[in-house]
Amino acid sequence: MSSPILTSGCTRIRIGGDRPYEAVVGHGLTREAGETGRVLGAEPLRVAVVHSRALLATARRIARELTDEGRIVVSLEVPEGEAAKDMTVVVGLWRALADAGFTRSDAVVAVGGGATTDLAGFAAAGWLRGVRLVLVPTTLLGMVDAAIGGKTAVNLPQGKNLVGAFHPPAGVLCDLDLLDTLPPADYVSGLAEVIKAGFIADPEILRLVEDDPAGAVHTRELVERAIRVKAEVVTEDFREDGRREHLNYGHTLGHAIERVAGYRVRHGEAVAAGMVFAAELARLDGRLSAADTQRHRTLLAAAGLPTTHGGAWAPLRDAMGIDKKTRGNRLRFVVLDAIGRPALFTAPDEDLLRAAYERLAR
Template sequence: MKRISVSAERNYDVQVDCDWRVELATLVENRSRIAIVHTDAMRDAVALPANLAAEVFYFNLPDGEAAKSFETISKLWNWLGAAGFTRSDLIVGIGGGAITDVSGFAAASWLRGIDWVAVPTSIAGMVDAAVGGKTGINSDYGKNLIGAFHSPIAVLVDTSWLSTLSDRDLAAGMAEVIKCGFIADKEILRLLKGQLVSTLRADLPRVVALIEAAVSVKATVVASDFKESFAREVLNYGHTLAHAIELHSKYSLRHGEAVAIGLVFAAELSNIKEHLNPDVVAMHREILSGLGLPISYPRQAWSELLPLLALDKKARGKKLRFVAISDVAQTIRIDDANENELTAAYERISS
């Protein structure tokens, strides 16, 4: 097991390759109540031994984005109230990023903040959602618009969860790992070169090394810039077009799939602006498509994507701004791309 410490508004460890039940048992000593927040499909997998000193409550939420709604958060608040949760009790979110986001927000808001533990079960959760202290739910006006910064007291990454994760979700989570490689860590790209989902599944030590490396990238960035200004923005590599594609596709693509397309777009844009060598652009395509991730989007969608791009929350003032790279692990910002250049970059990724 490796501990990666994150220093944010509190210091905590991401414990990679641990047994979540063993680690949780030590974290719940001296707590009277713990709430396990999970989805229906995980009901049996999250059961804790009956001999714990703490009283355990199981809160079952809908799957996916439906967990991040007003209805579910108000249900959670009511359950916490009915169970008599106090400041010294603990919430444990066990699931993908949707479950850890809403569990963290319940912890942030109940009694103005109680402790919580994240037990991410998807790659996206392990390397991204559960690390960094952002918690929240969706609003009718967009994703993640309501929330709070509230770091967990620990993140327990147990890779045994991955055996039931679909290939599609495994690959989608890896898109964020690949992003971390391009913005900050060549070793990630070396570990992923030539890999397929099937070869990754057969090589758990490699998956653990990738998760550790990606968590380290995120932990370093978050420590330097907890509340998202310039430095944290590098984590948005590939995300400007990805957010537009998610909206355009009405969320039929996984976030990581949209990020995969967005990464190739950002690399092509950087190449058009003469910052990035074509070999590095090709490396984006090779690694992403090797894992079965999409790297193109329909040509006719561009006229609808362009106005959506401007809506991206990372747009500063009137200028569109892209995180890009000039080489592996060399991030830059592109804020002077004109419409012709954007269109040319899109042309290169369109199908």
């Protein structure tokens, strides 16, 4: 795994590839003068700070820092949550950048959860075919997942993240102090992605969560471990041509649940149910032991995440057919052959899928 570099109380985790960058984890990063500017570099004169209304105070603090450095800062407010990930919002951002005279040497700073960083990243990828991007995730989900790896996307009525681009940021600032004001349900939702990293690659994460299901004692270690899992995978497979698909454990059904619910279900809650489904699917196929399958339910429930999901199977099955991992008409699921041993399961029998869902719906 990528080794952390400790500097001034911060952990700097390198994400490699054609355009390497660092994810910086620590306390007070958005209050430390010059940290955002350091990641941006000297070249950008104009900077768009993209944020939701709830993050206005944090965005203003960053904007003041950048203004004090002599940069021209434009503050762009976007809707909360998944409502932001819409092409009309993207076009609004592009028009704002045009009105402010943004050039290819300018930059975008995204302040918010995964939806905001996905949206702002896509806008930065498309503006003049790509401008510099800095991500300041403010949620646990954003820090350990959405902000790492260079994926950007918006949604369509037909499905989640169907329109997107690969656009690595110049850097990611994970200020752990921002988690102090995160609503408990949103923190728990983020734990789903942390636990996912444990199931696919780092079983020590599972032990830490089992030791403290609320995550309060081990927050920093959990964040750093989950980032290192993703950093190693995306460094090896940036464009999801191979191993990166393993990061989608629980997401095939999870995204379907989100879409069918009109995105009124938190991402982590949907992914938690998706992981239980994937575990049941692997168990029914003879891949995963009953004990490891039960461990999914026990651990996720202890963390406060759902381990069941009701509702009709047919709309969820239809929604999965439009998932990004589908090839032709062949569904592809990430499953486990054992804890820490992910694999792809292509075109499982429909009866097997339905049986796994019946286990989830109990």
